[in-house]
Amino acid sequence: MTTTTDAQIGQKxxxxxxxxxxxxxxxxxxxxxxxVFIWLVFATDVEPGVETRFMMNPGGGxxxxxxxxxxxxxxxxxxxxxxxxxxxxxxxxxxxKYTYGVLALVAILFxxxxxxxxxxxxxxxxxxxxxxxxxxxxxxxLGAMSGILCERGGIINIAIxxxxxxxxxxxxxxxxxxxxxxxxLLAGIIAGGLMGLIHAWLSIKYKIxxxxxxxxxxxxxxxxxxxxxxxYIQKVEFQYLNEPGxxxxxxxxxxxxxxxxxxxxxxHNMYVFAMFFFVILLTFMLFKTRWGLRLRSVxxxxxxxxxxxxxxxxxxxxxxxxxxxxxxxxxxxxSLGSSGRFDEVMTAGRGFIGLxxxxxxxxxxxxxxxxxxxxxxFDSLSAKASLLQVPLPSEFIGMxxxxxxxxxxxxxxxxxxxPAAEGEPYEKE
Amino acid sequence: MEKTxxxxxxxxxxxxxxxxxxxxxxxxxxxxxxxxxxxVLVAITTNEVYAAFRESIxxxxxxxxxxxxxxxxxxxxxxxxxxxxxxLAFASGDQLAIRRxxxxxxxxxxxxxxxxxGGLAVALGFRAGLFNIGVxxxxxxxAATGVWAGYAIIGLPTIIHIPLxxxxxxxxxxxxxxxxxxxxxxxxxxxxITTIMMNYIAxxxxxxxxxxxxxxxxEFTPKTPWILETAKLPRLFDTPIRFHIxxxxxxxxxxxxxxxxxxxxxxxxxxxxxxxxxxxxxAGVKIxxxxxxxxxxxxxxxxxxxxxxVLGVNYRLLPAFSSGYGFDSIALALLGKTHPLGVIxxxxxxxxxxxxxxxxxxxxxVPIDIVSILQAVxxxxxxxxxxxxxxxxxxxxxHKEDLVSLRSWKG
Numbered sequence: 001m002t003t004t005t006d007a008q009i010g011q012k013x014x015x016x017x018x019x020x021x022x023x024x025x026x027x028x029x030x031x032x033x034x035x036v037f038i039w040l041v042f043a044t045d046v047e048p049g050v051e052t053r054f055m056m057n058p059g060g061g062x063x064x065x066x067x068x069x070x071x072x073x074x075x076x077x078x079x080x081x082x083x084x085x086x087x088x089x090x091x092x093x094x095x096x097k098y099t100y101g102v103l104a105l106v107a108i109l110f111x112x113x114x115x116x117x118x119x120x121x122x123x124x125x126x127x128x129x130x131x132x133x134x135x136x137x138x139x140x141x142l143g144a145m146s147g148i149l150c151e152r153g154g155i156i157n158i159a160i161x162x163x164x165x166x167x168x169x170x171x172x173x174x175x176x177x178x179x180x181x182x183x184x185l186l187a188g189i190i191a192g193g194l195m196g197l198i199h200a201w202l203s204i205k206y207k208i209x210x211x212x213x214x215x216x217x218x219x220x221x222x223x224x225x226x227x228x229x230x231x232y233i234q235k236v237e238f239q240y241l242n243e244p245g246x247x248x249x250x251x252x253x254x255x256x257x258x259x260x261x262x263x264x265x266x267x268h269n270m271y272v273f274a275m276f277f278f279v280i281l282l283t284f285m286l287f288k289t290r291w292g293l294r295l296r297s298v299x300x301x302x303x304x305x306x307x308x309x310x311x312x313x314x315x316x317x318x319x320x321x322x323x324x325x326x327x328x329x330x331x332x333x334x335s336l337g338s339s340g341r342f343d344e345v346m347t348a349g350r351g352f353i354g355l356x357x358x359x360x361x362x363x364x365x366x367x368x369x370x371x372x373x374x375x376x377x378f379d380s381l382s383a384k385a386s387l388l389q390v391p392l393p394s395e396f397i398g399m400x401x402x403x404x405x406x407x408x409x410x411x412x413x414x415x416x417x418x419p420a421a422e423g424e425p426y427e428k429e
Numbered sequence: 430m431e432k433t434x435x436x437x438x439x440x441x442x443x444x445x446x447x448x449x450x451x452x453x454x455x456x457x458x459x460x461x462x463x464x465x466x467x468x469v470l471v472a473i474t475t476n477e478v479y480a481a482f483r484e485s486i487x488x489x490x491x492x493x494x495x496x497x498x499x500x501x502x503x504x505x506x507x508x509x510x511x512x513x514x515x516x517l518a519f520a521s522g523d524q525l526a527i528r529r530x531x532x533x534x535x536x537x538x539x540x541x542x543x544x545x546x547g548g549l550a551v552a553l554g555f556r557a558g559l560f561n562i563g564v565x566x567x568x569x570x571x572a573a574t575g576v577w578a579g580y581a582i583i584g585l586p587t588i589i590h591i592p593l594x595x596x597x598x599x600x601x602x603x604x605x606x607x608x609x610x611x612x613x614x615x616x617x618x619x620x621x622i623t624t625i626m627m628n629y630i631a632x633x634x635x636x637x638x639x640x641x642x643x644x645x646x647x648e649f650t651p652k653t654p655w656i657l658e659t660a661k662l663p664r665l666f667d668t669p670i671r672f673h674i675x676x677x678x679x680x681x682x683x684x685x686x687x688x689x690x691x692x693x694x695x696x697x698x699x700x701x702x703x704x705x706x707x708x709x710x711x712a713g714v715k716i717x718x719x720x721x722x723x724x725x726x727x728x729x730x731x732x733x734x735x736x737x738x739v740l741g742v743n744y745r746l747l748p749a750f751s752s753g754y755g756f757d758s759i760a761l762a763l764l765g766k767t768h769p770l771g772v773i774x775x776x777x778x779x780x781x782x783x784x785x786x787x788x789x790x791x792x793x794x795v796p797i798d799i800v801s802i803l804q805a806v807x808x809x810x811x812x813x814x815x816x817x818x819x820x821x822x823x824x825x826x827x828h829k830e831d832l833v834s835l836r837s838w839k840g
Contacts, residue, residue, distance in 0.1 A: 206813035211560055215759055216809045223801025230796040231474050352625050395637035402626040410618040
């Protein structure tokens with residue numbers, strides 16, 4: 001008896017090992033491919049002696065921070081070399097638990113190589129690009145964290161988009177009505193929480209398929225916000241309901257004066273700082289507290305959690321409502337943080353991209369922020385595509401994050417990284 | 430005598446018993462409740478109702494009822510036609526007046542056609558346990574390939590050109606479905622995420638195609654050239670009726686999908702993979718092949734929706750041409766219980782609603798978005814029959830009421 005189970009366990013772990021090996025090698029090949037790509041496409045296209053000039057001040061000019069000028073070709077060769085070494089090491093030994101950190105490094109190096117090539121013989125405002133990247137990452141990261149909260153508790157949330165849209169609308173109206181950004185912010189968070197409650201109610205109590213429940217919320221949110229918007233706040237006589245104002249920019253004392261880094265990181269409105277704060281808070285809560293352990297156990301193995309006396313359904317309700325509130329907070333960014341008004345369907349799919357950022361970031365807040373920054377970067381770059389030295393249509397730059405998501409999802413993550421009990425309603429026996 | 434009445438009573442109660450357990454009743458009640466709630470929403474967002482309530486409760490209630498009633502009357506005449514006007518037109522015998530009077534009905538059918546294609550696409554995916562959120566992107570690609578075949582391939586007779594252009598549309602959509610299908614089958618990448626990503630890639634790709642390779646050089650803004658006369662789907666009536674044979678192609682595709690799913694071995698295998706992949710694997714079904722093929726066919730149907738729009742209605746491709754057909758299709762497929770006949774019925778319902786809502790917006794000032802709200806509410810009720818059963822105190826169904834069986838990200 002024992003021998004067969006041992007053999008079975010052996011077989012199973014062998015299977016897992018094989019899978020691990022395949023994943024390790026895929027990742028390594030991906031790194032090598034990045035190196036070869038830089039070498040064959042970028043380096044061959046650049047004449048020796050051509051210079052790349054990065055401006056290091058978002059507003060332009062070089063008073064606060066001097067321009068960064070360097071020879072394009074040697075830098076490209078160097079980046080390709082580093083990527084090649086990383087890839088080789090990954091294939092032979094593997095970086096183990098640092099793999100994702102190295103993946104982030106590879107992504108940064110590759111993008112740096114791309115920029116070096118695209119700027120060769122001209123100049124690009126690197127600081128401006130990065131500053132916009134941070135701003136664009138905010139709704140994506142907050143959306144991703146809404147997804148993480150729900151999915152760590154075992155409930156799939158594709159309704160982030162709808163939750164954000166609802167909150168953007170509600171916060172606009174309340175902020176305008178009470179002439180207070182804080183009231184608007186709170187109203188938006190509560191609206192998001194209510195949408196979360198509906199999602200939880202449909203998918204936990206009525207056990208609707210969670211993807212369908214999310215679709216219902218998305219359609220409903222689009223419908224109701226557009227309906228009320230064209231019925232009221234887009235009309236002249238109700239214009240006063242669509243003037244919420246915006247959170248002001250905060251320049252952090254001392255830190256915002258640091259050249260290059262200051263304007264990129266420390267001179268924004270409160271949403272950017274809130275993003276960093278929530279990423280740290282959620283990471284700590286999920287992985288260092290009893291609360292997080294319980295939440296994760298419900299997402300991984302609800303039956304075991306139940307046996308240990310955790311109220312599975314209550315935990316899930318809490319997770320989804322908190323997730324809704326997080327999406328609600330993210331939704332207020334659109335109205336109170338970026339445009340100062342509400343427009344129909346103004347979230348424009350950011351909630352879905354947040355979902356992708358969550359998966360890209362492996363259901364981890366820090367990883368999701370990394371993915372959010374990556375997507376934000378391409379967003380920021382495609383807006384400036386015409387300023388680059390290479391004839392690359394902005395549409396194709398805009399596609400890059402989606403292609404990258406597909407490649408990473410297919411090649412690196414594949415099956416098995418999501419919380420194990422996700423998507424299945426839990427029934428107490 | 431007494432016995433027969435008792436028997437009758439008994440048989441009636443048995444009938445009611447069976448009927449109240451049936452899914453059909455739930456659907457009817459879901460639609461009814463949705464429309465009722467829509468009426469409430471319209472009433473509470475109308476100023477006159479509040480003014481009437483200030484006078485007295487009864488006049489307020491009357492105003493609320495009147496507002497909701499007027500809205501739905503406007504919706505009805507907008508989608509089917511004004512009976513009075515139709516009668517007058519027929520009495521006068523003026524051909525143009527008749528066509529104008531019956532136009533709303535046919536316009537609703539035109540509106541329903543892409544829904545049928547899209548709904549079938551989503552339904553086919555659901556049957557295989559796949560959630561194709563990528564219908565919107567597949568529609569874009571299908572429209573682009575279809576319109577290209579419509580204007581770039583010259584010198585063909587109509588009888589060949591139309592099927593060829595539709596085929597191009599189907600192939601474009603099929604390619605866009607093939608990629609997520611392949612990734613799902615080979616690597617386990619979940620199709621919900623990959624198809625969402627493929628949507629965004631499609632939007633940008635079509636934007637680019639319209640700006641550069643496919644742009645009509647005579648136009649200032651990004652538009653494709655007009656398609657050739659030989660590629661236009663024939664219209665059955667003169668202007669202003671836009672009703673074209675695309676509707677019949679859609680019905681034909683529904684029949685084909687029905688036959689495929691329920692009358693062929695392959696369809697059986699597909700449904701088996703959808704409802705129980707492990708059982709299917711033990712029975713020797715090739716899951717990889719079935720998954721890929723299901724996504725390809727689903728994409729092809731969606732592509733035909735796009736081709737149908739450019740070949741039958743617009744005759745050229747403009748930026749942002751689809752008004753969310755893909756996302757509506759998800760709701761329609763679920764509303765139709767992922768059955769081809771159900772899809773046709775739900776597509777007709779929402780085609781009529783959407784078309785009617787447009788004239789309703791003009792007539793009584795109720796925004797067209799009310800249709801999305803109805804859609805969401807009805808869908809929620811149908812997905813959770815327990816809500817309807819609780820409201821109307823119906824009995825539990827004997828059958829399991831799972832709408833679809835979808836798996837989570839793990840695949």
